[in-house]
Amino acid sequence: MKKKFALVLLLFCGLIFYVKAEMADTIKISASSINTSVLKEGTHRYLVYMKMKKDSVRTQTQYWTRDIKRSKYQGRDVIEINQSWEDKDSIMHIVKSLSDAKTMQPLYHHTWWKVQRSANPIKVVSSTIVDFINNTVEMDGKQLGETDTSKRIRPIWMAFKSAEKQFHLNWHSDLETFPVLPYKDKVVFEIPFYDPGTGAGLTKAHYKVDGSASLSGYNDQVIDCWLLVHQSPGNKEVFWVSKKTKEVLKLEQEINGTFYRYKIKLGFSN
Numbered sequence: 544m545k546k547k548f549a550l551v552l553l554l555f556c557g558l559i560f561y562v563k564a565e566m567a568d569t570i571k572i573s574a575s576s577i578n579t580s581v582l583k584e585g586t587h588r589y590l591v592y593m594k595m596k597k598d599s600v601r602t603q604t605q606y607w608t609r610d611i612k613r614s615k616y617q618g619r620d621v622i623e624i625n626q627s628w629e630d631k632d633s634i635m636h637i638v639k640s641l642s643d644a645k646t647m648q649p650l651y652h653h654t655w656w657k658v659q660r661s662a663n664p665i666k667v668v669s670s671t672i673v674d675f676i677n678n679t680v681e682m683d684g685k686q687l688g689e690t691d692t693s694k695r696i697r698p699i700w701m702a703f704k705s706a707e708k709q710f711h712l713n714w715h716s717d718l719e720t721f722p723v724l725p726y727k728d729k730v731v732f733e734i735p736f737y738d739p740g741t742g743a744g745l746t747k748a749h750y751k752v753d754g755s756a757s758l759s760g761y762n763d764q765v766i767d768c769w770l771l772v773h774q775s776p777g778n779k780e781v782f783w784v785s786k787k788t789k790e791v792l793k794l795e796q797e798i799n800g801t802f803y804r805y806k807i808k809l810g811f812s813n
Contacts, residue, residue: 568729568730568731569730569731569732569733569749570725570730570731570732570733571733572712572724572732572733572734572735573710574645574646574648574710576724576725577645577646577647577723577724578723578725579622579644579645579646579647579723581722581723581788581789582611582622582719582722582723582789583611583722583788583789583790584611584612584613585610585611585612586608586609586610587608587609587610587611587790587808588606588607588608588609588808588809589606589607589609589718589806589807589808589809590604590605590606590805590806590807590809591604591605591606591607591628591804591805591806591807592604592605592804592805593802593803593804593805594802594803594804594805595801595802596801596802596803597803604630604631605628605629605630605635606628606629607626607627607628607629607806608626608627608628608629609624609625609626609718609719610624610625610626611623611624611719613644614641616641616650616651617676619643619644619650620643620644620645621641621642621643621644621650622641622642622643622644622647622719623639623640623641624638624639624640624641624642624716624719625637625638625639625640626638626639626640626715633657634657635656635657636654636655636656636657637654637655638652638653638654638655638715639651639652639653640652640653640713640715640716642713642716646710647712647713647716647719647720647723648675648710648711648712649673649675649711649712649713649737649739650674650675650676651672651673651674651675651676652671652672652673652675652713652715652739652740653670653671653672653673654670654671654715654739654740655669655670656669656670669682669683670682670683670684671683671699671739671740672740673703673739673740675739678707680699680700680703680740682696682699682740687699687700687703688700698742699740699741699742701742701744702737702741702742702743702744702745703739703740705737705744705745706735706737706744706745709735709745710735711735711736711737711745712734712735712736712737713736713737713738713739714736714737714738714746714748715738715739717736718791718806720734721750721771721782721784721789721791722784722788722789722790722791723789726752726769726784726786727752728752728754728755728769729751729752729753729754730751730752731749731750731751731752732749732750732751732752733747733748733749734747734748734749734750735747736748748773749773750771750772750773751771751772751773752769752770752771752772753770753771753772753781754769754770755767755768755769755770755786756768756770756783758783758792758793760810761810766785766787766792767785767786767787768783768784768785768786768792768793769783769784769786770782770783770784771783771784777798777799777800778796778797778798778799779796779797780794780795780796780797781794781795781796782794790808791806791808792807792808793805793806793807793808794806
């Protein structure tokens with residue numbers, strides 16, 4: 544009986560140790576976790592494309608330009624990120640995001656989308672401005688509020704309210720957020736992400752640093768990278784993050800096990 548009790552106690556203690564170890568490996572990202580000094584200012588470009596199968600041709604090709612600079616906004620030091628997404632013949636998406644220079648807390652986010660409706664040749668422009676200092680959301684020139692009840696607008700307003708007065712990071716600037724995190728092997732980042740101007744509220748997204756891998760670069764460079772993995776039902780994303788420069792160099796995303804999406808950082812920007 545004593546031996547059985549000792550065995551049960553040993554297993555119980557082992558379980559507690561395992562749970563504590565798992566908890567210790569999770570970092571809940573807060574303002575104190577952020578190191579913005581590693582961000583590389585300047586123009587960065589990514590080639591983005593899809594594959595319907597691993598060995599199929601590339602399709603839906605886009606070029607994403609992301610410009611990072613330090614500036615001022617209403618007397619505050621900020622990090623300004625301007626994005627421009629190009630498809631085959633035009634600019635399809637423009638974003639201006641301003642975040643606190645030390646914590647990356649969003650302060651302002653302005654998005655513009657060119658929408659092509661398949662049943663209508665007219666191109667529809669959609670613009671959203673989220674001002675976190677003044678707590679306002681504007682959509683196509685109309686300011687949103689508690690009295691808005693339409694199925695299109697209500698989720699956007701409620702998502703904005705879910706992030707109010709809480710530390711969060713801008714999910715639309717994920718490629719600039721991942722570099723500022725405190726990397727070490729096997730750690731899990733719990734990131735409070737919110738994509739401003741959308742109907743998706745504040746989410747505690749989990750990204751695991753799942754070992755290392757190498758990428759081959761120009762002039763026979765071998766670039767040592769962290770592998771940052773994010774998974775949700777039907778979706779797996781693996782980001783290659785340079786250990787030296789902290790830049791995201793590659794994304795490979797598997798969707799429903801049937802098709803794939805890639806982002807490749809280009810070595811030169813013109």
